[in-house]
Amino acid sequence: MNRVNIASKSLLVIACLVLGVTGCASNNTIADNQGVEKKEFTASANVNTTTQESTKDILTQANAELLVSLLEDYAPSELDDSVLASKEPVYIWDWFRKLQVWTDDLTRLANGKPKAEGAVKDVISSRLNKYFTPEASEKIFDSFFRAATDGSYETFERERFEKGLEAIDENLKVDIQKNDQDINVTFTGIEYDYFNPGAKQKYDVNVQFKLVKDGTKYLIDDIEHD
Structure with a gap:
């Protein structure tokens, strides 16, 4: 995943959430010699400003839909056998890594306002359901x-x-255990502490994803860290 591109997208999302989607999209113009139209537009603009002020601290359904659409280009494909059957551990690891980064971006940006409209739950949850079970x-x-x-x-x-x-950073291993419709995918390896390179500190990584078969794809039901 290109972290520079997703960072710029994230900044755009934050800016639109702060300014208000309607304000960002406004491109109306008024001719000075059209008094009636100008008056009507001014009244409309005042209503729009009031609406923005009253919702500036609320994540609206439109905000959530915009957020999902902006992150869509960086979302991984559905998890299916083409991923799990790969002979390359790095390829499997990269799919799950991308999903965790995407989910973190989605939840972090959606959590950026004090309140959210009730309809936001359906927008966020329905998008998460592409990768996770409804319960997850x-x-x-x-x-x-x-x-x-x-x-x-x-x-x-x-x-x-x-x-x-x-x-x-080293010793990446992927262990896939299948049991009927359930699959456990475990990643192990070693991560370096780049914040303290002089100490050459290393940490063991052990992350397990519990999957459930859903047609031709798999959904994540739980994530465990040791």
Whole structure:
């Protein structure tokens, strides 16, 4: 994944969420000699400004849909046998690494406002359902949002979405165990501590994904870190 490109996309998302999608998209012009049209536009603009001010701290359904669409180019394909049957451990590892980065970007940016409209849950969860079971998607959403009494959601600070596969620098091993419709994919290896290169500190990586067969694809039901 090109981290420079996704970083620029993330900045665009943040800017649009702060400014408001409607404000970003506005390109109306008015001729000075058209008093009636100018008056009507001014009234419309005032309403639009009021709406933006009242929703500036709320993640709207439109915001969430924009966020999902902007990250779409960096989302991995569905997980199927073409990935799991690969003879290259790096190829399998890279698919799961991309998914963790994409999920982290999605949840981190969606969590950027204090509140979210009720419809946001369907937008976020339905997109997560491409890779996760409905139960796992629900768990991820509930890790960043809590239901409010008015039907909306409140966001709260927490640790970022679990990664674990961001960097495996040596001894990468992929172990795939199949049991009927369930599959366990375990990644092990060693990660370097690049923040303290002088100490040459190394850490063991052990991450397990529990998968469930769903037609021709697989969905992640759980992630465990040792």
